[in-house]
Amino acid sequence: MADELVRQLKGKGLAAMAYSIETISSAEAAVLIGESALVGFGYPIYGSDLPDPMKNFMAGLPEVSARKTLVFCTQWLWSGDGAAIGASFLKDKGYKVDWGEHFLMPNNVTVSIIRLPYTNDPARLSIILNRARKRIEHIAEKIVSGKPFRRGFNLISFLLGCLQRLPYRRFYHKLRNDIAVDSLTCIDCGECVRLCPAENIYYNGNDYLTRGSCILCLRCYNFCPVTAITYMKRSHLQSRGEPYRGPVENFDPNVLTGTNNQRTEY
Template identity: 45%
Template sequence: MKIVIFYFSGTGNTWRIAQSLHDVFASQQIPVELHSIESLTQGEILKIIARNDIVGFGYPIYGSDIPLIMQEFLKQLPVPEHPIPIFVFCTQWMFSGDGTQVSQEFFPSPRYQVRWSEHFFTPNNVCVSVLRLPYTTDQRKIAAKFNHMRKRMDNLVKHISTGTSHRRGFGFFSKWIGLMQRAPFRKYFGAWRNDIGIDGERCSRCGLCARICPVGNIDRVTLVPQARCILCVRCYNFCPENAITYRDRLHDRSRGAPYRGPAGFRPEQMKDL
C-alpha cells in the first residue's frame, strides 16, 4: 500500500493536519508522500498518482465550500483507467455539514471513489476587522486544538489501513446543512473576492503578499490586487505591516497580530519559494 496526500492550506491549519496524517501513516511503516498543490506541475501530478495506490485530498472549508484553487486542481486530475480509492479531509472552525462530500462535484471521473472522509475542527483563521470573529494566536491553545483532533486522525488512518469504510459528511442531514451555507456563499463569492486591497501608507512594498498568494492575485510589480482572490486570507494574516485591507478596513492592531497558523508553518513552504 502506497499513499499520497495532496493538500491546500491558506494559513496553516490544513498543512498541520496533513503533516500529522503523514506522520501517523509513516509511524505504521506505510509509504506516504505529502504535496502542497501549489508546488506541482501537471506532469508531476500524473507521475505521483501513477506510483501510489490510494490518493488523499485535504483542504480548508470556506462557507461549506472547497477553495477555488482546490476545485480547479480536482477538475484537472487525470481520468484514470481503473477505479482509484481516495480519502478526503477538510479543516473547519465550525460545522460545515458536507465539507468532504462536496468534493465529488469536482472530480473528473466517478473512478475517483471516496471511501474515507473526515472533518477536523481547527482554530479560526479569519481575523478581518469587518467580521471581528474570535481568534487566538496563543500557540499553546492552537496546539491543544490540534491535539484534540488526534483521535480522529488515528481513526481515519486505521480505517484506511484496514480497508474499512468511514465517510463523515456524507449523510442527508450533513448535505442539507452544507447547502444552507454553500448557496449564499457561492451567490456572493464573486463580490466578496474583490474586496481585498492594500493601504499605501502602511505598505512597505516588501512584496511578501504577492510572493505568497496562491493564485497570483497581487501583481508583483504594482502590488495591485487582480480580482482573482480566493479568500484564503493568507496575505491579510501574514503581511508584516498589517497593510492588507478587507472591505477598505485595516486590521485592528488592538486585537494583536492576525492568526499566522500553528507553529512551524511558513506560507513560502506551500509554493517552494
C-alpha cells in the same frame, strides 16, 4: 493536517507523501497518482465549499480505475458535508472515496469587518491541534485496516452544507475582490505577492495592485508583517493583536507555495 497524516501513516508502516497543490503541476500529480495505491485530497473549507485552486486542481486530475481515495477538509466550526462536496468534484473520474473526514482547525478569518474570534495563543492552538491529531489517528487506523469511514456523506449533512454553500457561492464574487494594500503602512517586502496562491496581488513598480482573482484565503492579510493589507477598506484592528499567524508558532506559509521546502513538524 496532511503532513501529520503522512507521519501517522508512515508510523503504521505505509509509504506516504504529502504535496501542496501549489508546488506540483497537474501532470506531476497524474504521475504520482498513477504510482499510488491510495490518494488523498485535503483543503480548507470556505463557506462549505472548496477553494478555487482545489476545484481547478481536481478538474485537471486524470481518470483512474477504482482508485482508493480519501477526502478531508479543515474547518473552524462546521461545514455539513465539507468532505463529501470535495468528493463530488471527483465523481465520474474513477476515484473511489472510501474515507472522508473533517478536522477542526483554528479560525483564519480575522478581518475587521466580521470580528470572529481567533487565537495565536500556543496553548490554545495546541489543544485544537491535539484534538485534530486524534481524529487523524482514527482515520489513519481506518485506512490501514481497509475499513471505509466517511463522515458527513449523507442527506442531512448535504442540506446543512447547502445552507452555507449556496449563499457563499451567490455572494463569492462580491466578497472576493476587496483586498487592497495600504501604501502608507506597506514596507515593500513583497511577501503578499509571493504568498498569494491566485496571483491576485502584483507590483507595478510603484504600487501593489490586485487583478481581481482573489480566492479569499486571507494569506496576505494574515501574514503581512506590518498588517498593511485591508479588506473591505478596513485595516486589521491592532487592538485584536496580530492576525492569525498559522497553526503553530513561527509557521512559515511559504511551505505551501514551495518557496520554502522545509517541512514543519507539528
